[in-house]
Amino acid sequence: MLSTKKIALLLRRKPLAAVGFVAFFVTVFLFVFSTGPATTKPRYSYAKKNTGWFAQKNRDSKIVTNMPKEHIAHYDLNALSESVKASGRGEVLILTPMAKFLPEYWQNLNKLTYPHNLISLGFIVPRTAEGDQALKQLEQAVKTAQSKPHKFKKITILRQDTESLGSQLEKDRHALAAQKERRSMMALARNSLLFTTIAPATTWVLWLDADIVETPTSLLEDMIMHDKPVLSCNVYQRYTENGEPAIRPYDFNNWVESEEGLRIASEMADDEIIVEGYSEIATYRALMAHFYNADENPSTLMELDGVGGGAVLVNADVHRDGAMFPSFPFYHLIETEGFAKMAKRLGYEVFGMPHYLVYHHNE
Ligand code: GDP
Ligand code: MN
DSSP states (O other): OOOHHHHHHHHHHOHHHHHHHHHHHHHHHHHHHOOSSOSSOOSOOOSOGGGOTTOOBOTTOOBOOOOOBTTBOOOOHHHHHHHHHHHSOOEEEEEEEOSSOOHHHHHHHHTOOSOGGGEEEEEEEOSSHHHHHHHHHHHHHHHHHHTSSSOOSEEEEEEOOSOOOSOOOHHHHTOHHHHHHHHHHHHHHHHHHHHHHOOTTEEEEEEEOTTEEEOOTTHHHHHHTTOOSEEEEEEEEEEEETTEEEEEEOOOOOEEOOHHHHHHHHTSOTTOOOOTTOTTSOOOOEEGGGGOOTTSOTTOOEEOSBOOSSEEEEEHHHHHTTOOOOSSOBTTBOHHHHHHHHHHHTTOOEEEEEEEEEEEOOO
16 A cells, blocks of 8 residues: 555645545445445435436426425426427416406407417406406406316416505596506506416416407417517507597507607606606607508517507516516616516517507597
Protein backbone atom coordinates (compact mmCIF):
# COMPACT_ATOMS: atom_id res chain seq x y z
CA MET A 1 0.00 0.00 0.00
CA LEU A 2 0.92 3.63 -0.32
CA SER A 3 2.78 5.26 2.47
CA THR A 4 1.66 8.64 3.80
CA LYS A 5 4.77 10.14 2.25
CA LYS A 6 3.97 8.73 -1.17
CA ILE A 7 0.38 10.00 -1.00
CA ALA A 8 1.59 13.47 -0.04
CA LEU A 9 4.00 13.40 -2.97
CA LEU A 10 1.29 12.24 -5.37
CA LEU A 11 -1.08 14.93 -4.16
CA ARG A 12 1.49 17.59 -4.79
CA ARG A 13 2.66 16.34 -8.19
CA LYS A 14 -0.54 14.93 -9.68
CA PRO A 15 -3.51 16.23 -7.76
CA LEU A 16 -6.01 14.99 -10.38
CA ALA A 17 -4.64 11.46 -10.28
CA ALA A 18 -4.97 11.53 -6.53
CA VAL A 19 -8.57 12.56 -6.71
CA GLY A 20 -9.30 9.77 -9.21
CA PHE A 21 -7.60 7.29 -6.92
CA VAL A 22 -9.71 8.26 -3.93
CA ALA A 23 -12.88 8.34 -6.02
CA PHE A 24 -12.19 4.79 -7.21
CA PHE A 25 -11.98 3.48 -3.65
CA VAL A 26 -15.08 5.33 -2.55
CA THR A 27 -17.02 3.87 -5.50
CA VAL A 28 -15.86 0.32 -4.73
CA PHE A 29 -16.77 0.80 -1.10
CA LEU A 30 -20.26 2.02 -1.92
CA PHE A 31 -20.80 -0.80 -4.42
CA VAL A 32 -19.89 -3.46 -1.94
CA PHE A 33 -21.72 -2.11 1.08
CA SER A 34 -24.80 -0.54 -0.29
CA THR A 35 -26.63 -3.13 -2.35
CA GLY A 36 -30.32 -3.65 -1.62
CA PRO A 37 -32.76 -0.88 -0.76
CA ALA A 38 -31.31 2.45 0.18
CA THR A 39 -30.92 2.65 3.91
CA THR A 40 -32.25 6.20 4.15
CA LYS A 41 -35.80 6.45 2.86
CA PRO A 42 -36.07 8.81 -0.10
CA ARG A 43 -38.12 11.90 0.70
CA TYR A 44 -40.54 11.12 -2.09
CA SER A 45 -41.15 7.95 -4.02
CA TYR A 46 -42.99 7.50 -7.25
CA ALA A 47 -45.51 4.83 -8.03
CA LYS A 48 -43.76 3.46 -11.09
CA LYS A 49 -40.19 4.52 -11.48
CA ASN A 50 -39.64 2.49 -14.62
CA THR A 51 -42.11 4.57 -16.61
CA GLY A 52 -40.31 7.74 -15.67
CA TRP A 53 -41.58 10.66 -13.72
CA PHE A 54 -43.73 12.05 -16.42
CA ALA A 55 -44.66 9.10 -18.55
CA GLN A 56 -47.76 7.73 -16.91
CA LYS A 57 -50.80 7.85 -19.07
CA ASN A 58 -54.30 8.83 -18.19
CA ARG A 59 -57.43 7.19 -19.56
CA ASP A 60 -57.22 9.07 -22.85
CA SER A 61 -53.64 7.76 -23.01
CA LYS A 62 -52.29 11.27 -23.09
CA ILE A 63 -49.17 12.02 -21.17
CA VAL A 64 -50.33 14.10 -18.31
CA THR A 65 -48.66 13.36 -15.03
CA ASN A 66 -47.40 10.60 -12.81
CA MET A 67 -49.73 9.38 -10.08
CA PRO A 68 -49.65 11.87 -7.29
CA LYS A 69 -48.15 10.07 -4.33
CA GLU A 70 -47.76 11.79 -1.02
CA HIS A 71 -49.81 14.56 -2.65
CA ILE A 72 -47.16 15.55 -5.09
CA ALA A 73 -47.97 15.68 -8.77
CA HIS A 74 -45.25 16.19 -11.32
CA TYR A 75 -45.98 17.75 -14.66
CA ASP A 76 -43.56 17.99 -17.51
CA LEU A 77 -44.76 21.07 -19.33
CA ASN A 78 -42.64 20.04 -22.30
CA ALA A 79 -44.28 16.62 -22.52
CA LEU A 80 -47.67 18.28 -22.17
CA SER A 81 -47.06 20.68 -25.03
CA GLU A 82 -45.63 17.85 -27.14
CA SER A 83 -48.80 15.83 -26.63
CA VAL A 84 -50.86 18.90 -27.58
CA LYS A 85 -48.81 19.30 -30.75
CA ALA A 86 -49.35 15.66 -31.62
CA SER A 87 -53.11 15.78 -31.14
CA GLY A 88 -53.52 19.35 -32.36
CA ARG A 89 -56.00 19.91 -29.55
CA GLY A 90 -55.03 21.66 -26.39
CA GLU A 91 -57.05 22.25 -23.27
CA VAL A 92 -58.86 25.55 -23.15
CA LEU A 93 -59.77 27.51 -20.06
CA ILE A 94 -62.58 30.00 -20.66
CA LEU A 95 -62.54 32.75 -18.04
CA THR A 96 -65.43 35.11 -17.44
CA PRO A 97 -65.81 37.83 -14.84
CA MET A 98 -69.57 37.87 -14.39
CA ALA A 99 -71.59 40.70 -12.86
CA LYS A 100 -74.73 39.62 -14.68
CA PHE A 101 -75.90 36.27 -16.01
CA LEU A 102 -77.23 36.58 -19.54
CA PRO A 103 -78.92 33.43 -20.92
CA GLU A 104 -77.69 34.42 -24.41
CA TYR A 105 -74.10 34.30 -23.20
CA TRP A 106 -74.65 30.84 -21.75
CA GLN A 107 -76.38 29.49 -24.85
CA ASN A 108 -73.65 30.87 -27.06
CA LEU A 109 -70.96 29.30 -24.87
CA ASN A 110 -72.71 25.93 -24.98
CA LYS A 111 -72.86 26.00 -28.76
CA LEU A 112 -69.09 26.24 -29.18
CA THR A 113 -68.01 23.33 -31.36
CA TYR A 114 -64.61 22.76 -29.73
CA PRO A 115 -64.79 19.47 -27.73
CA HIS A 116 -66.32 20.37 -24.39
CA ASN A 117 -64.30 17.74 -22.56
CA LEU A 118 -61.24 19.86 -23.40
CA ILE A 119 -62.83 23.04 -22.07
CA SER A 120 -62.79 24.18 -18.46
CA LEU A 121 -64.77 27.19 -17.35
CA GLY A 122 -63.96 29.72 -14.66
CA PHE A 123 -66.21 32.49 -13.35
CA ILE A 124 -65.75 35.22 -10.82
CA VAL A 125 -68.87 36.86 -9.47
CA PRO A 126 -68.86 40.13 -7.51
CA ARG A 127 -70.07 40.32 -3.93
CA THR A 128 -73.03 42.55 -4.72
CA ALA A 129 -76.81 42.07 -4.89
CA GLU A 130 -76.46 41.82 -8.68
CA GLY A 131 -73.71 39.26 -8.14
CA ASP A 132 -75.94 37.17 -5.86
CA GLN A 133 -78.52 37.05 -8.60
CA ALA A 134 -75.92 36.14 -11.25
CA LEU A 135 -74.50 33.41 -9.03
CA LYS A 136 -77.89 31.78 -8.55
CA GLN A 137 -78.63 31.74 -12.26
CA LEU A 138 -75.15 30.55 -13.14
CA GLU A 139 -75.28 27.68 -10.65
CA GLN A 140 -78.62 26.58 -12.03
CA ALA A 141 -77.32 26.71 -15.60
CA VAL A 142 -74.16 24.81 -14.66
CA LYS A 143 -76.13 22.08 -12.92
CA THR A 144 -78.30 21.53 -15.97
CA ALA A 145 -75.39 21.59 -18.41
CA GLN A 146 -73.20 19.22 -16.40
CA SER A 147 -75.94 16.60 -16.14
CA LYS A 148 -75.94 16.23 -19.93
CA PRO A 149 -73.44 14.46 -22.19
CA HIS A 150 -70.77 16.75 -23.71
CA LYS A 151 -70.19 18.32 -20.35
CA PHE A 152 -67.32 20.67 -19.70
CA LYS A 153 -64.18 19.26 -18.16
CA LYS A 154 -64.33 21.40 -15.04
CA ILE A 155 -66.22 24.45 -13.84
CA THR A 156 -64.94 26.78 -11.15
CA ILE A 157 -67.05 29.55 -9.68
CA LEU A 158 -65.35 32.12 -7.48
CA ARG A 159 -66.90 34.74 -5.31
CA GLN A 160 -64.88 37.94 -5.40
CA ASP A 161 -63.22 38.92 -2.16
CA THR A 162 -62.37 42.44 -3.31
CA GLU A 163 -64.57 45.49 -3.56
CA SER A 164 -67.00 46.04 -6.41
CA LEU A 165 -68.57 49.22 -7.57
CA GLY A 166 -72.23 49.43 -6.68
CA SER A 167 -73.70 50.84 -9.85
CA GLN A 168 -73.33 48.81 -13.02
CA LEU A 169 -75.48 51.01 -15.26
CA GLU A 170 -73.73 51.62 -18.53
CA LYS A 171 -73.55 55.38 -18.11
CA ASP A 172 -71.99 55.00 -14.63
CA ARG A 173 -69.55 52.30 -15.68
CA HIS A 174 -68.36 54.31 -18.61
CA ALA A 175 -67.89 57.70 -16.95
CA LEU A 176 -64.19 58.51 -17.33
CA ALA A 177 -63.87 59.47 -13.66
CA ALA A 178 -65.08 55.99 -12.62
CA GLN A 179 -62.73 54.15 -14.97
CA LYS A 180 -59.55 54.13 -12.91
CA GLU A 181 -61.20 52.58 -9.89
CA ARG A 182 -63.47 50.31 -11.91
CA ARG A 183 -60.79 49.00 -14.24
CA SER A 184 -58.42 48.48 -11.36
CA MET A 185 -61.00 46.36 -9.55
CA MET A 186 -61.69 44.44 -12.71
CA ALA A 187 -57.97 43.74 -12.97
CA LEU A 188 -57.93 42.27 -9.47
CA ALA A 189 -60.96 40.12 -10.28
CA ARG A 190 -59.35 38.83 -13.50
CA ASN A 191 -56.10 38.05 -11.71
CA SER A 192 -57.78 36.07 -8.92
CA LEU A 193 -59.74 34.17 -11.51
CA LEU A 194 -56.67 33.40 -13.60
CA PHE A 195 -54.34 32.42 -10.77
CA THR A 196 -56.85 30.10 -9.13
CA THR A 197 -57.90 28.26 -12.27
CA ILE A 198 -54.93 27.90 -14.63
CA ALA A 199 -53.79 24.26 -14.62
CA PRO A 200 -50.67 22.51 -15.87
CA ALA A 201 -52.59 21.20 -18.88
CA THR A 202 -54.11 24.57 -19.80
CA THR A 203 -52.92 25.38 -23.31
CA TRP A 204 -55.15 28.35 -24.09
CA VAL A 205 -57.01 30.85 -21.99
CA LEU A 206 -60.02 32.49 -23.61
CA TRP A 207 -61.16 35.65 -21.86
CA LEU A 208 -64.83 35.96 -22.64
CA ASP A 209 -66.92 38.67 -21.04
CA ALA A 210 -70.31 37.68 -19.65
CA ASP A 211 -72.08 40.10 -21.99
CA ILE A 212 -70.63 38.69 -25.20
CA VAL A 213 -73.86 37.15 -26.42
CA GLU A 214 -72.98 36.05 -29.93
CA THR A 215 -69.86 34.54 -31.49
CA PRO A 216 -69.32 32.11 -34.34
CA THR A 217 -69.69 28.58 -32.94
CA SER A 218 -66.21 27.86 -34.27
CA LEU A 219 -64.73 30.70 -32.18
CA LEU A 220 -62.08 28.55 -30.49
CA GLU A 221 -61.00 26.73 -33.64
CA ASP A 222 -60.89 30.01 -35.58
CA MET A 223 -58.68 31.67 -32.99
CA ILE A 224 -56.44 28.74 -32.01
CA MET A 225 -55.64 28.16 -35.68
CA HIS A 226 -53.55 31.35 -35.72
CA ASP A 227 -51.39 30.10 -32.84
CA LYS A 228 -50.66 33.61 -31.56
CA PRO A 229 -49.63 34.59 -28.03
CA VAL A 230 -52.52 37.05 -27.70
CA LEU A 231 -55.39 37.42 -30.14
CA SER A 232 -58.43 39.66 -29.76
CA CYS A 233 -61.76 39.66 -31.62
CA ASN A 234 -63.50 42.79 -32.78
CA VAL A 235 -66.41 43.50 -30.41
CA TYR A 236 -69.50 45.00 -32.05
CA GLN A 237 -73.06 45.52 -30.94
CA ARG A 238 -76.37 44.88 -32.68
CA TYR A 239 -79.03 47.58 -32.59
CA THR A 240 -81.95 48.78 -34.67
CA GLU A 241 -81.81 51.92 -36.75
CA ASN A 242 -85.14 53.13 -38.16
CA GLY A 243 -86.54 49.69 -37.57
CA GLU A 244 -83.67 48.05 -39.48
CA PRO A 245 -81.12 45.75 -37.83
CA ALA A 246 -77.68 47.34 -37.78
CA ILE A 247 -74.30 46.89 -36.10
CA ARG A 248 -71.88 49.37 -34.53
CA PRO A 249 -68.45 49.18 -32.90
CA TYR A 250 -68.52 48.59 -29.13
CA ASP A 251 -65.07 47.92 -27.68
CA PHE A 252 -62.39 50.58 -28.26
CA ASN A 253 -59.73 48.94 -26.13
CA ASN A 254 -58.22 47.10 -29.10
CA TRP A 255 -55.79 49.64 -30.50
CA VAL A 256 -52.45 50.45 -32.06
CA GLU A 257 -50.31 52.96 -30.15
CA SER A 258 -49.87 56.44 -31.61
CA GLU A 259 -47.25 59.19 -31.30
CA GLU A 260 -49.83 61.25 -29.47
CA GLY A 261 -50.68 58.41 -27.08
CA LEU A 262 -46.99 58.06 -26.21
CA ARG A 263 -46.62 61.82 -25.80
CA ILE A 264 -49.61 62.05 -23.45
CA ALA A 265 -48.24 59.14 -21.40
CA SER A 266 -44.79 60.76 -21.19
CA GLU A 267 -46.30 63.88 -19.65
CA MET A 268 -48.43 62.07 -17.11
CA ALA A 269 -47.81 61.77 -13.38
CA ASP A 270 -46.73 58.29 -12.24
CA ASP A 271 -50.17 57.22 -11.07
CA GLU A 272 -52.17 58.55 -14.00
CA ILE A 273 -53.68 56.28 -16.61
CA ILE A 274 -54.94 56.54 -20.16
CA VAL A 275 -58.18 54.71 -20.88
CA GLU A 276 -59.00 54.48 -24.53
CA GLY A 277 -62.29 55.54 -26.08
CA TYR A 278 -62.80 58.87 -24.28
CA SER A 279 -62.86 62.21 -26.05
CA GLU A 280 -61.36 63.75 -22.91
CA ILE A 281 -58.11 61.98 -23.78
CA ALA A 282 -57.59 62.21 -27.54
CA THR A 283 -54.83 59.73 -28.28
CA TYR A 284 -55.46 59.37 -32.03
CA ARG A 285 -54.64 55.70 -31.65
CA ALA A 286 -55.81 53.48 -34.49
CA LEU A 287 -58.79 51.62 -33.05
CA MET A 288 -59.41 48.12 -34.38
CA ALA A 289 -63.16 48.71 -34.02
CA HIS A 290 -62.94 51.09 -36.99
CA PHE A 291 -61.04 48.66 -39.21
CA TYR A 292 -63.94 46.26 -39.72
CA ASN A 293 -64.85 45.55 -43.32
CA ALA A 294 -67.53 42.97 -44.09
CA ASP A 295 -65.90 42.20 -47.46
CA GLU A 296 -62.53 41.32 -46.00
CA ASN A 297 -61.35 37.88 -44.89
CA PRO A 298 -62.35 37.37 -41.22
CA SER A 299 -59.06 35.62 -40.49
CA THR A 300 -56.95 38.68 -41.37
CA LEU A 301 -54.73 39.73 -38.48
CA MET A 302 -53.42 43.12 -37.40
CA GLU A 303 -50.84 43.85 -34.77
CA LEU A 304 -52.11 45.60 -31.65
CA ASP A 305 -50.69 47.34 -28.59
CA GLY A 306 -53.79 47.38 -26.41
CA VAL A 307 -56.61 44.84 -26.06
CA GLY A 308 -60.03 44.78 -24.43
CA GLY A 309 -61.44 41.81 -22.53
CA GLY A 310 -64.46 40.94 -24.69
CA ALA A 311 -63.07 37.87 -26.44
CA VAL A 312 -59.30 37.45 -26.20
CA LEU A 313 -57.38 34.22 -26.65
CA VAL A 314 -54.12 34.00 -24.72
CA ASN A 315 -51.56 31.25 -25.02
CA ALA A 316 -51.39 29.99 -21.43
CA ASP A 317 -47.60 30.28 -21.45
CA VAL A 318 -47.94 34.05 -21.77
CA HIS A 319 -49.80 34.07 -18.45
CA ARG A 320 -47.40 31.49 -16.99
CA ASP A 321 -44.51 33.76 -17.90
CA GLY A 322 -46.12 36.38 -15.69
CA ALA A 323 -48.35 38.49 -17.91
CA MET A 324 -51.37 39.49 -15.82
CA PHE A 325 -53.77 42.39 -15.49
CA PRO A 326 -52.10 45.30 -13.72
CA SER A 327 -54.46 46.92 -11.21
CA PHE A 328 -51.94 49.79 -10.99
CA PRO A 329 -50.67 52.07 -13.76
CA PHE A 330 -48.25 50.06 -15.86
CA TYR A 331 -46.84 52.37 -18.52
CA HIS A 332 -49.97 54.43 -17.73
CA LEU A 333 -52.19 51.50 -18.68
CA ILE A 334 -54.26 49.15 -16.55
CA GLU A 335 -56.31 45.97 -16.77
CA THR A 336 -56.58 44.44 -20.25
CA GLU A 337 -54.70 47.30 -21.91
CA GLY A 338 -51.96 46.95 -19.30
CA PHE A 339 -51.97 43.19 -19.91
CA ALA A 340 -51.24 43.68 -23.61
CA LYS A 341 -48.36 45.99 -22.70
CA MET A 342 -47.01 43.44 -20.23
CA ALA A 343 -47.23 40.63 -22.77
CA LYS A 344 -45.30 42.81 -25.20
CA ARG A 345 -42.65 43.66 -22.59
CA LEU A 346 -42.25 39.90 -22.08
CA GLY A 347 -41.50 39.64 -25.79
CA TYR A 348 -44.85 38.37 -27.08
CA GLU A 349 -46.75 39.69 -30.05
CA VAL A 350 -50.33 40.86 -29.68
CA PHE A 351 -52.84 40.59 -32.51
CA GLY A 352 -56.41 41.38 -33.35
CA MET A 353 -58.86 40.17 -35.99
CA PRO A 354 -60.50 43.34 -37.30
CA HIS A 355 -62.93 41.50 -39.57
CA TYR A 356 -63.92 38.82 -37.07
CA LEU A 357 -66.88 40.03 -35.06
CA VAL A 358 -68.35 38.99 -31.76
CA TYR A 359 -71.34 40.82 -30.34
CA HIS A 360 -71.80 42.62 -27.05
CA HIS A 361 -75.17 42.60 -25.38
CA ASN A 362 -77.24 45.73 -25.95
CA GLU A 363 -78.62 46.98 -22.62
P1 GDP B 1 -67.76 47.10 -20.44
O1 GDP B 1 -68.39 46.18 -21.40
O2 GDP B 1 -66.42 47.59 -20.86
O3 GDP B 1 -68.68 48.17 -20.00
O4 GDP B 1 -67.43 46.31 -19.09
P2 GDP B 1 -68.41 45.39 -18.29
O5 GDP B 1 -69.11 46.15 -17.23
O6 GDP B 1 -69.25 44.64 -19.25
O7 GDP B 1 -67.41 44.42 -17.55
C1 GDP B 1 -66.65 43.46 -18.22
C2 GDP B 1 -66.94 42.08 -17.66
O8 GDP B 1 -66.73 42.03 -16.27
C3 GDP B 1 -68.36 41.61 -17.87
O9 GDP B 1 -68.30 40.23 -18.11
C4 GDP B 1 -69.04 41.92 -16.56
O10 GDP B 1 -70.12 41.02 -16.30
C5 GDP B 1 -67.93 41.71 -15.57
N1 GDP B 1 -67.96 42.58 -14.39
C6 GDP B 1 -68.29 43.90 -14.32
N2 GDP B 1 -68.12 44.37 -13.09
C7 GDP B 1 -67.67 43.34 -12.34
C8 GDP B 1 -67.29 43.21 -10.96
O11 GDP B 1 -67.35 44.11 -10.15
N3 GDP B 1 -66.83 41.98 -10.58
C9 GDP B 1 -66.75 40.93 -11.44
N4 GDP B 1 -66.28 39.76 -10.97
N5 GDP B 1 -67.10 41.02 -12.73
C10 GDP B 1 -67.56 42.21 -13.17
MN1 MN C 1 -69.42 44.59 -21.32
